[in-house]
Amino acid sequence: MDPSVIFRKILIFMCLEFICDKVNGNTPDHSSCAGILPADLLGESIPKYGILPNGVSVLYDTNSHAHAYKFSRNTVDLQIPVSKIFKKCLYFPDEFSIFFVIKHERVYDKRECILHIGQSNSTLVSIQYSRKYIIFTYNNRKVQYRNFALKDKKWHSIGFSVSSSDITMTTDCINKRRKRLKRRWPSNLLLNNSTFQIASCAPGQGVTLGQIKDLIFIPGADAAVRACPPKTPQHRHLDNRLPALPDIYRIGSPGPRWDDCTWTDVGNIAYDLHAKSLKVCVNGIWQHVTVNIQAPSKDHKLPRRLDYIDYHQDIRTPGPSIDVEVFTIDGEGTFAVFASSRPRKSKKDTSIIYKWRKKKFIFYQRMETDAAQCWKFFTINNNFFLAVANYGKTPDVQANSTIFKWHKRRRKFKEFQIIPTWTARDFEHFVMNGVHYLAVANHAKGTSQKVDSEIYKWSTKLRRFELFQSILTTGAYDWTHFLVNGYHFLAVAQAFDGFSTLTDSSIFVLQDKKFVLFQTMETNGATDIEVFQIGDSVFLAVANAYNYGPQNINKKQEYFTNSTIYQLDKGRRVFKTFQTIETFSAVDWEFVTIGDEHFLIVSNAQNRALEGDHLTNIYKWRGVEKFVRVHQMDVLPNTDWEVFKDKKDMYFVYSNAKGKTSQVLKAYFMPP
Numbered sequence: 001m002d003p004s005v006i007f008r009k010i011l012i013f014m015c016l017e018f019i020c021d022k023v024n025g026n027t028p029d030h031s032s033c034a035g036i037l038p039a040d041l042l043g044e045s046i047p048k049y050g051i052l053p054n055g056v057s058v059l060y061d062t063n064s065h066a067h068a069y070k071f072s073r074n075t076v077d078l079q080i081p082v083s084k085i086f087k088k089c090l091y092f093p094d095e096f097s098i099f100f101v102i103k104h105e106r107v108y109d110k111r112e113c114i115l116h117i118g119q120s121n122s123t124l125v126s127i128q129y130s131r132k133y134i135i136f137t138y139n140n141r142k143v144q145y146r147n148f149a150l151k152d153k154k155w156h157s158i159g160f161s162v163s164s165s166d167i168t169m170t171t172d173c174i175n176k177r178r179k180r181l182k183r184r185w186p187s188n189l190l191l192n193n194s195t196f197q198i199a200s201c202a203p204g205q206g207v208t209l210g211q212i213k214d215l216i217f218i219p220g221a222d223a224a225v226r227a228c229p230p231k232t233p234q235h236r237h238l239d240n241r242l243p244a245l246p247d248i249y250r251i252g253s254p255g256p257r258w259d260d261c262t263w264t265d266v267g268n269i270a271y272d273l274h275a276k277s278l279k280v281c282v283n284g285i286w287q288h289v290t291v292n293i294q295a296p297s298k299d300h301k302l303p304r305r306l307d308y309i310d311y312h313q314d315i316r317t318p319g320p321s322i323d324v325e326v327f328t329i330d331g332e333g334t335f336a337v338f339a340s341s342r343p344r345k346s347k348k349d350t351s352i353i354y355k356w357r358k359k360k361f362i363f364y365q366r367m368e369t370d371a372a373q374c375w376k377f378f379t380i381n382n383n384f385f386l387a388v389a390n391y392g393k394t395p396d397v398q399a400n401s402t403i404f405k406w407h408k409r410r411r412k413f414k415e416f417q418i419i420p421t422w423t424a425r426d427f428e429h430f431v432m433n434g435v436h437y438l439a440v441a442n443h444a445k446g447t448s449q450k451v452d453s454e455i456y457k458w459s460t461k462l463r464r465f466e467l468f469q470s471i472l473t474t475g476a477y478d479w480t481h482f483l484v485n486g487y488h489f490l491a492v493a494q495a496f497d498g499f500s501t502l503t504d505s506s507i508f509v510l511q512d513k514k515f516v517l518f519q520t521m522e523t524n525g526a527t528d529i530e531v532f533q534i535g536d537s538v539f540l541a542v543a544n545a546y547n548y549g550p551q552n553i554n555k556k557q558e559y560f561t562n563s564t565i566y567q568l569d570k571g572r573r574v575f576k577t578f579q580t581i582e583t584f585s586a587v588d589w590e591f592v593t594i595g596d597e598h599f600l601i602v603s604n605a606q607n608r609a610l611e612g613d614h615l616t617n618i619y620k621w622r623g624v625e626k627f628v629r630v631h632q633m634d635v636l637p638n639t640d641w642e643v644f645k646d647k648k649d650m651y652f653v654y655s656n657a658k659g660k661t662s663q664v665l666k667a668y669f670m671p672p
Contacts, residue, residue: 036093036219039085041115042069042212045078045198053077059211068103068211071199078198082117082191085217092117092124092189095221099159100127104150104210111135112208113201115215118194126201127160132634136160136167139186145169145177146311148634151615155213163221174630175308177668309618309633309652313664315361318342318350321655321662326642327377329384329406334644336361337386338655338662339372351375351388353413356646361653361664365412370399378429380436380458386413387438389424395444398422403438403465417464422451430481432488432510438465439490441476449475449498455490455515469514474503482531484538484568490515493526493542500549501525505542507575519574524551524561530589534598534621538568540575541600543586559585559606565627579626581619587657590641594650594669600627603638605657616654635663 046056046069055072086093100114111128118124126137131151133144149156149171159170164185168178198215199208315338323339334356341349351369354361371391378385384406392399401424405416419440426441436458445451453476457468475496482489488510497503505523508515525546532539544561552558563586567578585606592599598621616638618631638654645651650667 036086036089038219039217041080041085041196041198041215041217044080044084045196055207068213069199070211071208073207073209078200080196080198082194082196085196086191089191091187092191093219094164094185094187095162095219097159097161097218097220098125098127099157099214099216099218101155101157101213102150102208102210103155103213104153112210113197113199114208114212115199116197116201119192123201124189124191124194128201134158134169136169138162139189141183143167143179143181145179146634148175148615148632150210151634152632161221171308177308177310309631309665309667311663312651312666313360315354315653315662315664317352317656317660317662319660320658321639322372322657323374323640324642324653324655324662325375325377325386326644326653327386328644332411333357334646335364336642336653337367337375337377339369339375339388341369341371341391356644359646359649367404367413369402373424374426376427376429376438378436378438385416387419387427387429389427389440390421391423391425391443392421395423396446399424401427401440419456419465425476426478428479428481428490430488430490437468439479439481441479441492442473443476443495447498449496451476453479453492471508471515473506474498477527478529480529480531482538485570489518491529491531491540493523493529495525495527495545496548500551501546502549502551505529507540521564521566521575523564527586528588530591530600532591532598538570539578540566540568541589541591542566543589543602544583545585545587545605561586563589563602565600581627587639588641590643592643594667597621599630601641601652603641603654605637605639633665635665636661638662 046053052058054077055074056078057070057072059068059070082089098115102114111130114127114129116123116126118126123137123140126135128135128137129147129150132147134147134150136143136145149158157170157172161168161170162185164187166178166180168176170176196217199212315336317338317340319340319342321338321340324336325339326334326336328334335353336356337353338351340351349369349371351367351372352363353365353367355364367386367388369388369390371393372388373391374389376387376389378387386404386406388402388404390399390401398420399422401419401421402415403417403419404413406412407414419438421440421442422445423443424440425443428439428441430437430439438456438458440454440456442451442453443449450472452470453473454467455469455471456465458464459466471492473492474494475498476492477495478493480491480493482491489507490510491507492505494503494505495501502522502524504520505526506520507518509518510516521542523542524544525548526542527545528543530541530543532541542564544563545559547558547561548555561583562580563583564577565579565581566575568574569576581602583602584604586602587605588603590601590603592601600619600621602617602619604616615632616635617629618633619627620630622628635654636656637658639657640655642653643650644653650669652665652667654662654665656662
């Protein structure tokens with residue numbers, strides 16, 4: 001059995017003992033709705049033996065070793081009277097949870113329905129999903145969550161936990177998205193002759209065309225907390241999608257049989273309702289498991305962890321944006337500037353600075369640019385500067401890149417110094433021995449990819465940048481400065497040599513007041529180098545964007561590339577390959593530390609270039625497991641990511657490589 005499957009069984013029924021105890025006397029009784037027990041809605045609506053209802057078939061997923069139900073468009077008669085589950089209820093419960101395990105099979109455009117509770121002409125509660133959203137409806141009000149999960153044709157568990165004031169959607173025991181209700185959950189939802197309708201809503205409102213493994217109703221709003229393990233299982237093959245439940249569960253049956261487990265159950269964890277204990281399949285026998293979760297003391301401050309990321313704001317830019325720079329000016333606030341260029345050459349190119357006010361970026365200043373590629377903010381002696389790398393109209397003509405300086409009285413950036421460049425891609429600011437430097441990555445000159453990229457040094461006497469050193473580069477795209485044990489390094493990402501993208505990128509080290517070659521690395525259309533440190537280890541992540549040349553003579557999947565993370569071997573004084581990650585035209589890596597946890601975000605500049613979605617991924621450092629994907633975001637094509645904080649809130653902003661709308665996302669945290 002695939003070891004990844006062993007650990008990918010969600011522990012939903014861990015919650016049942018706790019919740020049943022609460023319902024049976026440990027919580028205040030709801031006078032009109034007492035004695036509700038967990039219910040397997042699929043088990044109640046589909047006969048276990050005999051003829052299946054019209055439009056329903058049973059499939060066996062060989063990868064997950066799970067039996068599931070598949071529904072066709074004419075499936076409309078899977079109904080259970082509400083009175084069968086809510087035996088003593090006059091009103092709909094005001095605290096409950098609903099879990100389902102689903103695997104979709106198609107790229108859906110219209111809404112598809114998981115569950116409908118109500119009558120044919122009225123809705124008390126329903127759960128639907130579309131390409132963009134998972135939608136929870138109650139009393140004709142909608143709560144929408146971005147659909148980041150149901151797009152990869154894999155099994156996923158979705159749980160809704162409802163209280164009087166908010167709704168939390170839990171996905172795969174990893175992502176929790178909590179939304180506060182604009183109006184409190186109504187306590188007077190009359191049940192009357194309502195029914196549970198499975199896999200469809202009212203006629204014409206969409207049938208679930210995927211496969212459903214389980215559909216569970218559980219009283220209590222904290223079911224997800226009890227269902228999910230306190231920590232995500234760590235396994236080198238785990239892809240953090242926790243699909244099908246073990247097939248042993250049959251809540252509605254009078255007495256589930258615990259037969260000897262087979263080889264397909266090895267490692268699976270299940271909950272025995274009658275024994276009120278967890279069991280695990282070991283050597284053909286279901287053995288009891290003792291779970292001891294010790295709650296932290298009140299004095300113990302839990303580290304914050306990234307739980308999920310959700311949409312926050314759209315930002316309109318003059319044109320597609322290659323880069324975004326977020327910066328803070330003391331006494332003025334936080335700003336974001338996008339490197340944008342207009343698609344029409346007849347108009348002047350402009351980039352815009354936005355200011356962060358009341359949790360939104362608003363227009364602040366327009367800057368004249370020339371096919372801007374990158375912005376870099378830096379400070380020299382309490383003066384604030386912005387440098388823009390301009391590509392220009394054509395590689396045949398030298399363009400000027402510009403350094404702007406903040407005018408303290410006018411509170412605007414004004415032109416300060418012109419730097420002559422050739423198809424400039426990037427500026428990098430760094431400080432060595434108290435002296436400020438600015439390196440520019442020149443990409444090409446005319447028809448040649450070989451051109452000098454230059455390093456400028458700040459002159460305290462002239463109060464200007466002067467040329468310090470020229471370094472011959474080939475298709476340079478990005479400079480990155482870093483410091484290791486007192487040694488200064490500059491790494492350059494080189495994307496194209498005029499013949500192939502499979503070329504070398506280089507690392508230089510400062511010796512005798514000059515940068516000399518330290519090491520080369522074979523890269524494939526390299527556009528960004530991100531250097532970061534975890535503990536005593538130094539890493540270098542290269543974003544490879546394009547695969548063109550003799551190595552791909554048939555020009556197949558040119559945007560599918562492997563990006564590489566290198567680790568510094570301090571003994572041998574060389575960066576060695578540490579991990580390779582599949583990417584889709586990666587243009588930027590962004591390293592983020594939250595508490596004690598470390599993350600890497602990779603951009604996908606060609607997002608949605610081919611049929612299907614190519615999601616932007618977030619990888620989490622897991623020690624011996626290296627970087628493991630933990631989040632996927634359905635966002636627009638993007639080339640650069642920045643992270644910033646506003647008090648206790650954390651935000652992610654990215655530049656849209658193909659359109660005029662960039663976005664801000666908000667990170668949400670929950671205690672582990």
